[in-house]
Amino acid sequence: MELSPEEYGAYWRGSIRVAAGVCIVVFGMQLVSPLLSGPTAGAIGLAVFLLAALILAGSFVAMLGVARVVRTAVDAEMRG
Numbered sequence: 001m002e003l004s005p006e007e008y009g010a011y012w013r014g015s016i017r018v019a020a021g022v023c024i025v026v027f028g029m030q031l032v033s034p035l036l037s038g039p040t041a042g043a044i045g046l047a048v049f050l051l052a053a054l055i056l057a058g059s060f061v062a063m064l065g066v067a068r069v070v071r072t073a074v075d076a077e078m079r080g
Contacts, residue, residue, distance in 0.1 A: 007072050014068030021062025028054030 003011065028051060035047030 003072075003076050007076055010072045011069055014065045014072060017065025017068065018062050019065075021058045021060070021065060024058035024061060025055055028058065 032047045032051045032054070035043045035050070038044060038047070
């Protein structure tokens with residue numbers, strides 16, 4: 001698969017988005033884990049909400065990256 005410089009850049013930007021999405025989820029879980037072990041229901045409720053929001057945001061960013069990588073690969077294959 002031959003990539004032009006623009007396609008190569010788009011491929012790496014997509015890969016960086018996938019990595020950023022994974023980092024958001026992993027760091028979000030580490031950030032929220034102390035709240036999940038808290039004794040109060042309010043802390044646990046906030047932790048569940050934050051964890052769900054961070055997982056949603058991380059998954060969205062990662063899927064944007066996957067879509068970019070797949071689109072770049074398909075364009076390169078169709079061209080060559």
